[in-house]
Amino acid sequence: xxxxxxxxxxxxxxxxxxxxxxxxxxxxxxxxxxxxxxxxxxxxxxxxxxxxxxxxxxxxxxxxxxxxxxxxxxxxxxxxxxxxxxxxxxxxxxxxxxxxxxxxxxxxxxxxxxxxxxxxxxxxxxxxxxxxxxxxxxxxxxxxxxxxxxxxxxxxxxxxxxxxxxxxxxxxxxxxxxxxxxxxxxxxxxxxxxxxxxxxxxxxx
Numbered sequence: 001x002x003x004x005x006x007x008x009x010x011x012x013x014x015x016x017x018x019x020x021x022x023x024x025x026x027x028x029x030x031x032x033x034x035x036x037x038x039x040x041x042x043x044x045x046x047x048x049x050x051x052x053x054x055x056x057x058x059x060x061x062x063x064x065x066x067x068x069x070x071x072x073x074x075x076x077x078x079x080x081x082x083x084x085x086x087x088x089x090x091x092x093x094x095x096x097x098x099x100x101x102x103x104x105x106x107x108x109x110x111x112x113x114x115x116x117x118x119x120x121x122x123x124x125x126x127x128x129x130x131x132x133x134x135x136x137x138x139x140x141x142x143x144x145x146x147x148x149x150x151x152x153x154x155x156x157x158x159x160x161x162x163x164x165x166x167x168x169x170x171x172x173x174x175x176x177x178x179x180x181x182x183x184x185x186x187x188x189x190x191x192x193x194x195x196x197x198x199x200x201x202x203x204x205x
Contacts, residue, residue, distance in 0.1 A: 006072050011095040014053055014088035018114045021179045023047060024142070025120040026055035026093075026101065030069055032078045035122075039147045040087055042191045043120045047145055048176040052120070054078055054089045055104075102134035105141045116179040117142045123188070124149040130160040139165055143178045144186040 016022060023043045029036060040052050056074050071091055078089045093104055101119075108117065119142045121129070126146050129135055138144075139161065162169070168184040170177070175187050 005070070006075065006091060006094060010056075010075055010089065010091045012090075013092045013108070013111065014051065014090050016051065016112060016115050019116075020050040021048060021116045021118070022112075023049045023052040023118050023120045023145070024055060024105070024108070025052055026057055026104075028059065028068065029054075029056050029074050029078050030067070031074065032081055034081070035149070036078075037081055037083065039120065039122055039149075040082070041084070042147050042189060043118075043145060044084060044086055046172075046175045046189050046191070047118055047120075047178060049086065049118070049179075052084075052087050054082055054087050055093060056089065056091045058091070058094045100133045102132075102137045102141070105138060109141060118179050119144045120147065121145075122147055122149040126159045126161060130164075135161065136164070139168075139184045139186070141183055143181050143183050145175065145178060146186060146188045148188070148190045 023040075025036075025040055025043065027036070036054075040054065043049060044052055056071065056078055058071060059068055071094060075089060075091055082089055096104060096107060105117075105119065119138065121144065123146050132138065165184050165186060168186055170181065170185060170187050172187050172189050175189055178185060178187055
């Protein structure tokens with residue numbers, strides 16, 4: 001999709017103020033659903049975030065693009081359900097010309113030296129996290145908060161990421177301090193879980 005089809009507002013990184021704590025929640029959001037909202041709400045509450053960037057990606061290298069809705073549509077749907085004013089829907093990755101998380105996070109860090117960031121991911125992504133390009137670099141860039149998802153609760157014990165960085169895991173009772181830790185640092189946050197998934201919703205449509 002050509003960047004011109006998307007409102008230029010969404011192709012820029014959201015505005016932040018010095019000293020803020022910001023969560024980074026990326027995904028295809030194809031489509032976004034209440035399960036995504038639940039993850040965002042838990043992250044905002046448990047991590048003590050000033051903002052959460054809802055990063056709608058151009059596409060996921062590990063997933064087929066055959067059924068990927070237009071970026072502008074996924075942005076609009078995300079805005080419609082996000083709700084909390086601290087959630088900033090953005091698609092700035094489109095303007096970077098690539099979609100690999102490691103590179104994106106490095107660019108975010110270089111442009112926002114005085115901001116504390118936490119990468120947020122659902123537990124369903126933890127099992128194959130080691131298949132992401134430069135996954136160990138991702139873990140070393142920003143602290144990571146893994147939010148529980150149905151059927152994935154035990155993944156933090158069995159995944160390659162969890163085993164590799166076991167020494168860097170902090171108890172979820174200290175989740176609010178995660179943003180102040182130097183990466184690698186991560187925690188697994190239990191809480192309410194939604195059974196919804198984008199794949200299932202596409203199958204019904």
